[in-house]
Amino acid sequence: MIVTHDLTLRVDARLLVERLDWRVDAGQSWCVIGPNGAGKSTLLRTIAGLRPADAGTVTLKGKPLPDWPLPALARERAYLAQSRGDAFAYRVIETVLMARHPYHADRYWEGSDDHAAAELALRTLDVLHLAQRDVRTLSGGERQRVAIAALLAQDTPLLLLDEPANALDLAHQVAMTGLLAGLCREQGRAIVSIGHDLNLAWGGATHALLLHGDGQWRAGPVGEVMRADLLGACLGHPIAVIEHGGRTIFLPAAQDAAGTVPMRRVQ
Amino acid sequence: MVAATSPARRRATLALLGACALAALVGAGLAGSVAVPVAELPRALAGLLTGSPDGMAATLLDLRLGRASSAFVTGAALALAGVMMQALVRNPLADPYVLGVSAGAAVGALAALLFGAALWLVDLGALAGAVAISLLLYLLARRDLSGGRGGVRTGESGVLLLTGVVLASACMALVTLMLSVAPESRLRGMVFWMIGDLAGTSWRLLPWVVLAGALLLALRQARALNVMALHADAAVTLGVNVARLRRFLFICSGLLTACAVTTGGSIGFVGLVVPHACRHAFGPDHRLLLPAAALAGGGFLVLADTLARTVLAPQQLPVGVLTSLIGVPVFLFQLHQLHVRHPR
Numbered sequence: 001m002i003v004t005h006d007l008t009l010r011v012d013a014r015l016l017v018e019r020l021d022w023r024v025d026a027g028q029s030w031c032v033i034g035p036n037g038a039g040k041s042t043l044l045r046t047i048a049g050l051r052p053a054d055a056g057t058v059t060l061k062g063k064p065l066p067d068w069p070l071p072a073l074a075r076e077r078a079y080l081a082q083s084r085g086d087a088f089a090y091r092v093i094e095t096v097l098m099a100r101h102p103y104h105a106d107r108y109w110e111g112s113d114d115h116a117a118a119e120l121a122l123r124t125l126d127v128l129h130l131a132q133r134d135v136r137t138l139s140g141g142e143r144q145r146v147a148i149a150a151l152l153a154q155d156t157p158l159l160l161l162d163e164p165a166n167a168l169d170l171a172h173q174v175a176m177t178g179l180l181a182g183l184c185r186e187q188g189r190a191i192v193s194i195g196h197d198l199n200l201a202w203g204g205a206t207h208a209l210l211l212h213g214d215g216q217w218r219a220g221p222v223g224e225v226m227r228a229d230l231l232g233a234c235l236g237h238p239i240a241v242i243e244h245g246g247r248t249i250f251l252p253a254a255q256d257a258a259g260t261v262p263m264r265r266v267q
Numbered sequence: 268m269v270a271a272t273s274p275a276r277r278r279a280t281l282a283l284l285g286a287c288a289l290a291a292l293v294g295a296g297l298a299g300s301v302a303v304p305v306a307e308l309p310r311a312l313a314g315l316l317t318g319s320p321d322g323m324a325a326t327l328l329d330l331r332l333g334r335a336s337s338a339f340v341t342g343a344a345l346a347l348a349g350v351m352m353q354a355l356v357r358n359p360l361a362d363p364y365v366l367g368v369s370a371g372a373a374v375g376a377l378a379a380l381l382f383g384a385a386l387w388l389v390d391l392g393a394l395a396g397a398v399a400i401s402l403l404l405y406l407l408a409r410r411d412l413s414g415g416r417g418g419v420r421t422g423e424s425g426v427l428l429l430t431g432v433v434l435a436s437a438c439m440a441l442v443t444l445m446l447s448v449a450p451e452s453r454l455r456g457m458v459f460w461m462i463g464d465l466a467g468t469s470w471r472l473l474p475w476v477v478l479a480g481a482l483l484l485a486l487r488q489a490r491a492l493n494v495m496a497l498h499a500d501a502a503v504t505l506g507v508n509v510a511r512l513r514r515f516l517f518i519c520s521g522l523l524t525a526c527a528v529t530t531g532g533s534i535g536f537v538g539l540v541v542p543h544a545c546r547h548a549f550g551p552d553h554r555l556l557l558p559a560a561a562l563a564g565g566g567f568l569v570l571a572d573t574l575a576r577t578v579l580a581p582q583q584l585p586v587g588v589l590t591s592l593i594g595v596p597v598f599l600f601q602l603h604q605l606h607v608r609h610p611r
Contacts, residue, residue, distance in 0.1 A: 048504055074506030081501045087357045088496050088551040098494050102506040108490070108554060109274045154505070 001026050001158055001190045002047055002077075006056035009042050016042060018215030019056065024207075026157065029184040029191040031205035031222075033198070035235055038213030040194045041082055041162050047192070048079040048160050060158070074102035077158035078151045082166070082194075084143065086136045092146050093131040096121055099150040121152040124179065126172070140167035148176065159183070161193040165200060173197070177204035198239070198250035202226060210234040226250075277555045284559055288339065288566035295335035295573040296328050300580040303327055330469075337468035338572040338586070339565035341531045342541070344478050346564025348523040349538035350545075350556055351485065354496050355516040356428050359546065362539035363524040366431030370438030371400025372528040373461060377445045380457050386467075389460070390529050397525035400438065404431055405517065412513050427517075463534030463587030465572050474526045481519045482561055488512060489554040496551065536590045537564055540598050547601055567594075 007020040016039030024030055032040045045051050047058050049065050058065045060076060068076070078099075090098075096118040097110050104111075122128040125145040135143060144167045151159060164180070165173045181204045183189045195201050201208060201222070208225040210218045212234050218225055231239040231250070238253035297303045303311065307324040314325040315332070348363035356365070364370065375396025379389040404427075405412065411426040442461070449457055485492070491512055495502040502509050527534070541564040542556070549555050571589040578584065 050501070050503055070503065070508055071506035074504060077504070079501060079504040081498070085357075085499070086497070087359060089546070090493075090497055090551055094493075094550075094552060095497055098490075098497060099505065101490055101494050 001061060002192075003059050004047065004053075004056065005059070007046070007053055007058060008055035009039050009046060010054045011039070011042060015215045016213060017211060017217055020217055020219075022209065022217075022219050024158075024190050024192060026190050027184050027188045028207050029181060029205045030193070030207045030209055031201035032192065032194045032209045032211060033196075033201060033226075033231070033234065034211035035213055038211040040211055043211065044079070044160050044162050044192065044194060048077060049073060050079070071102050071105060074154070074156075076156055077160060078154040078156040080147055080151050080159075080161040080164055082162040084147060086143075089134045089136055091131070092122070092127065092133050092135055092138070093118060095135055095146060096150045096153050099154040102154070117153050117155065118149075121149040122146075124152060125149040126175070141169055141172065144168055145172060145176075157189050159189060159191045159193075161191070163194050163196070165195055165197060173200060174203075180204055198226065198231065202248055202250065277549075280549060280555065281558055281562065284562040284566070288562050288569070291566045291569040291573070292332070292335050292339065295338070295569050296331050298573055298577050299327065299331060300577070301327060333469035334465060334572065335569050336470060337474075337530055338465050338568045340471075340474040340478055341465070341527045341534065342537050342568025342571075343561040343565035344474060344481075344523040344527040345534065345538040345568075346541040346545075346560040347478070347481060347485070347557065348520040348527070349542040349564075350553070350560045351516045351520040351523075352538075353542060354492050354553065355513060355520065356425075357496060357499060358428070359543065360539075361428075363520055363527070364435070364533065364535075364538065365428070366404060366521075367400050367435030367438055368397050368521055368524040369528050369533040370435040370442070372397040372525060373533055374438050374441045374445075375399075376460055376528075376532070377442055377457050380453055380460060381445050381449050383453065393529045393532075394525055396438075397521070397528060400434060401517075401521040401525070404434055407434075412510070412517055459585050460532040462585040463532040463590070464585040465531045465534075465568075466576070466583050466585075468530055471530070474530055477522055477526045478561070481523050482557065484515070485519065485557050486554070488515065489557055492516075492553040492557075493551075496553070531586065534568070534587045534590055536587075536594045537568055540594045541567055544598060544601055 002024045004020050004022045007017065007022070008015070009017040020043075032043065034040050042051070046053055047065070049068070052066070060068065060073070065073075097114055100110060100114040100117060119128065122131055125148055127142060127145045127149055130138065130142060130146065135146065138146065144164070148161075148164060151161070159180070161180075164176060168176060177200050180191055180193065184191055184206065193205075205222055207220065208222050210225060210230060218230060218234075228239045228241045232253075240251045240253040242249045242251060293308075297305065297308070303324050311322070311324040311328045314321055315329055345363055349361075352361045352363050352365060353359050355361075372393040373396065375392035375394070376389050379392035384392070408427040408430045446454070446457060491502070491507045494505050494507045495509055495512055498505065500509050524538075542560050545556055545560045545563055549559050568586065568590065571593055572586045574593070575584040575586040575589045
């Protein structure tokens with residue numbers, strides 16, 4: 001679905017990602033992992049078409065990203081920004097209906113099909129009861145779920161999510177991870193999401209992309225890439241992988257004697 | 268089904284606002300130091316429409332409706348420009364004057380008044396000032412207005428807003444300079460221009476053309492405006508050409524403001540409070556907000572201007588005083604009501 005070739009990303013003079021050759025296919029769920037400032041969001045904004053590539057190309061369905069007309073592109077990929085600043089008192093239902101914008105340049109008011117899509121998305125994210133609320137009065141987690149609902153209502157084959165688990169409580173983090181995994185498995189959508197929770201990534205993603213922040217990267221199926229040594233080198237902190245009851249659990253390893261801060265022991 | 272406000276209800280809202288505006292216009296025609304009796308209204312109107320205003324009532328009506336039409340188009344333009352400016356800088360506290368368009372117009376108009384120029388030169392000065400300041404601002408902040416897909420994050424840097432505010436204060440310094448060196452005899456006219464005054468205005472076609480054009484174009488963009496107001500530059504991912512939309516808003520609101528200040532001087536308050544009040548009353552959806560604000564702004568200024576020339580008749584007050592005197596309490600009351608109903 002999306003292919004990058006020799007993609008290089010820079011912010012000011014700093015090299016973040018160098019010559020990334022990467023391919024995301026339908027039905028795959030990718031998790032982008034890396035330390036703060038490693039270029040995860042920059043990569044996502046680049047493949048969303050929000051900023052130009054510093055070198056190399058990004059193609060979507062075989063067509064270079066800059067050649068896509070904006071409305072057509074908006075029917076192919078949806079993008080969840082890391083944060084939102086709500087300046088105006090839109091109601092929740094209005095923000096979700098707005099995600100239907102790419103589908104009808106000719107309509108002035110939304111039709112009943114748009115309402116149906118919006119309602120389904122709100123129900124899926126468990127926020128239907130908030131439909132008439134002013135978005136500025138929502139809690140952080142509720143706002144995040146509404147934003148993800150809008151993404152679903154946009155109904156695109158490719159979903160790009162910048163830290164979708166942000167501000168969500170534990171139950172909704174798990175539910176959201178399952179929801180995204182289901183979209184890939186059952187509907188063949190492609191997902192690229194950024195996350196800091198390795199366990200959520202392991203549970204929901206099929207593939208992982210590690211960004212080191214100095215140009216290095218590694219991409220592949222989670223089983224090949226999410227290894228303790230690779231993750232530790234990428235994140236700058238040793239990672240312990242524990243098998244427990246048939247599940248794989250990722251933990252930050254305790255620092256050894258020479259280490260700085262003693263981590264709380266895991267019982 | 269989750270109910271959003273139905274189109275039928277929105278149409279009813281607009282019809283109601285239109286009726287109010289019409290009532291304000293009729294009131295403006297009837298009221299004055301010499302009242303026109305309602306019974307004479309049809310005949311006088313007929314005389315006006317056939318182009319031969321004969322008799323006292325028809326003449327009065329011609330004068331008053333001419334002024335009222337100026338008031339309406341000015342108020343509507345200011346309110347519409349206010350809505351656009353607030354969407355452009357994504358800040359509900361912005362008004363059409365925040366980027367210095369009116370301050371530029373004031374420099375031009377006051378310079379003309381200072382040298383005792385003819386009235387049409389004052390208007391021309393105002394227009395030239397407004398256009399000059401807009402062009403300067405566009406050059407200085409064009410990075411903020413272009414971009415979009417180009418890479419620079421648009422709008423969030425505040426370059427446009429800051430540049431506008433700084434240019435406005437530079438213009439205000441020039442205005443103060445001119446006021447302080449102006450001879451006594453011309454000071455009154457200059458101060459009245461600053462406050463905003465509709466005395467002596469009559470039928471003019473150009474502001475109506477600009478208003479109608481701006482409103483029609485803006486309505487076509489209303490959905491995109493909603494998306495941009497909500498998502499800022501991420502609106503690109505919903506298919507909105509943010510850079511083009513921001514340039515459109517800049518040019519459109521600049522033209523509307525220039526038109527308004529050229530007609531009536533820098534009438535304060537309408538461009539900030541009418542959009543605000545409409546947002547509170549009808550919600551932030553631009554598809555309804557744009558026409559509603561235009562109707563409400565026009566009606567409000569007609570009402571204020573009618574009061575300005577009748578309250579202390581035969582003395583005429585500058586309408587800018589009235590807009591503030593009516594607007595502030597109404598607005599505060601509404602704000603208070605809102606907080607009582609929806610405590611945060």
